[in-house]
Amino acid sequence: MSFSIKHGLFKLGITDHNAVLGMPINTQPEKIRLKYLKIAQKLHPDTCKSANKELANQILAKLVNPSYEHLSKESCWKEYQIILEETGKRLAKQQNKITINSPLVSQLYQSAAHTLDLTYQKVFQAVAQSQYQTLEQITLKIAQLSEINLVYLMLKASHNHKVSKPNLNNTERKTQKNSQTNSTDQSQTGKITQDLNSNEAKVLACLRRAQEYIDKKSFVRATLELKDALKIDPKNSTCHGLIGLAYLEQNQITMAKVHIKQGYQLNPNDPVVVKSKKAIEPICKITEPSSNSAKNSTQANHYGKKPKTRGILNSLFGGKKK
Template identity: 40%
Template sequence: MSFNIQRGLFKYDITDHYAILGLPVNADNSAIRKRYLKLARNLHPDTYRTESDADKEKANEILSKLVNPAYETLKGKGRGEYQIILEQTGKRLAGEGTTPPVEGEAAKALLKAGSNIDAAYQTILQKLTTNQYKSINKALDQIAQLSEVNLVYLLRKQGQGVRKAASSGAGASQSSSPSTPSSSRKPAAKSTSQNKPQSEPEQPQASPVDPYVRRANEYIGKNNFSKAILELRDGLKIDPNNSTCHGLMGLAYFKQKQVSMAKVHVKKALQSDANNETALKVKQALEKTTGESVGSKSTSSKSSSSSAKGKSGKSEKSSGGGMFGGLFGGKKK
């Protein structure tokens, strides 16, 4: 069963976990858990109400490849960063001053809703989610409709209030305290089977974080920075101080022009490894962009600056690929 959805947030390369679960983008932790348990029970092949084995198989595939990963994202520490992505998307769309094309009547109705946008949003969602997975063959269309509604809501609200939904419990954003975890929650476990995507087979690796780094590099090479961030966030659940993950996260956020988040991860990368090449290059770019020092200066930073120059004396920025052009493109994939 193909999961290629090209509507709503999916159209912007953002997996809409809320649409998959049938929840508003500002749902609290309790609502997320309650909804997930209901869907998990209804979609499980032992309890899914149908006489068709094919439909049971489809339901189980949606459960394992869409619903379970959505819940894992929204219940974990990485929810804060995911909320920031949604918030920034809403702000960016509102700033562009254009209305994204939507197909569903529900999203069109929300575009025309009056000042009480929150009430209209909740009413529309309730109608769409009541029987969201009743017909498994229409499930992807339902998700697409819900994602369009979420996209319109983020646009109308300009991303406001989205981050607050993840401000408590395990959903707190890493950006609020880059070096000290909140006392209200336990640190993420180092390495358990629950931290790994269900689709990732268990096999010997040089590091359990390697698969996430590899996939993130592939997404960055395709300029799909949102998905790269999600992969790296999952890798950091396993090893919160992994320098490679933080360095690539800084690069992805810099490419998305999210300077504050880029700084956070560059600093963390260099705290773990002062010679992290990616982090040093992003640090150099950030300092040139903002005119401000990112962390403490070091000889490593200077050597990175000098190594950025080729034999002709020109910096990487002056080459065809820009400062990061040779990092993931061309022959250096």
């Protein structure tokens, strides 16, 4: 039996742990544990009542256990909720491209904004209550639940971020049109420069958002922003130093050490790396960088400017040039 599921969030490359466990999105870890124990009792070889105990054991080992292990850890659960929230925002921008196979989802589309959560719970439970009654239909039920989750996330984000456009009178429309016309030449002039610096700008934008999240003590969100930045520029020492601090705040010492060490090897003089190294040294020691890295450290940061830090980072984006 294949456990490859290609519907709902799975189609986007996201493992829908909530669909696997038959628990709605935002369900707290303690409730997830209770549901997991019930499922495990049904599927475990010692207590399974099905004749196909081998299949039940495979479902438990390959689907149920990994999902429970992920959602039972508070840090993973928080990060997963953020991933789902961000996914919903992206889906809300491309609703016309979403193809849904489950007829149950139509009830979500028809529900008003103030009844969406209640409708979602009812539709989800209607499928989840019989999810593990028949082994052969478990993956089908998971796929249906994941489609329900996908549409719910999309509609939830759409309702939360829907902004009505103001009605413009004739004078305002004319003024707006003239303003757009006058700005055309300026935007075209700067287009080439923007294209050349697009990756640089994206990284800096991620750093700014990460700093804002750190200021709010939202370290999981900061980590996600910095992961995106490092996908664009894996050798950015500032990103490595900052994500190291974010991991340190989440008590993920191993990940913190990996990134701080990487940042230190790239540029030991980067002020963010220096701060992060001092923060982690009481816990574990960061080894000295190689001679080549030390030589390169005399150069400016990856973008030619060394930001100062604010708070932990001492004004990352607001420092004056020396």
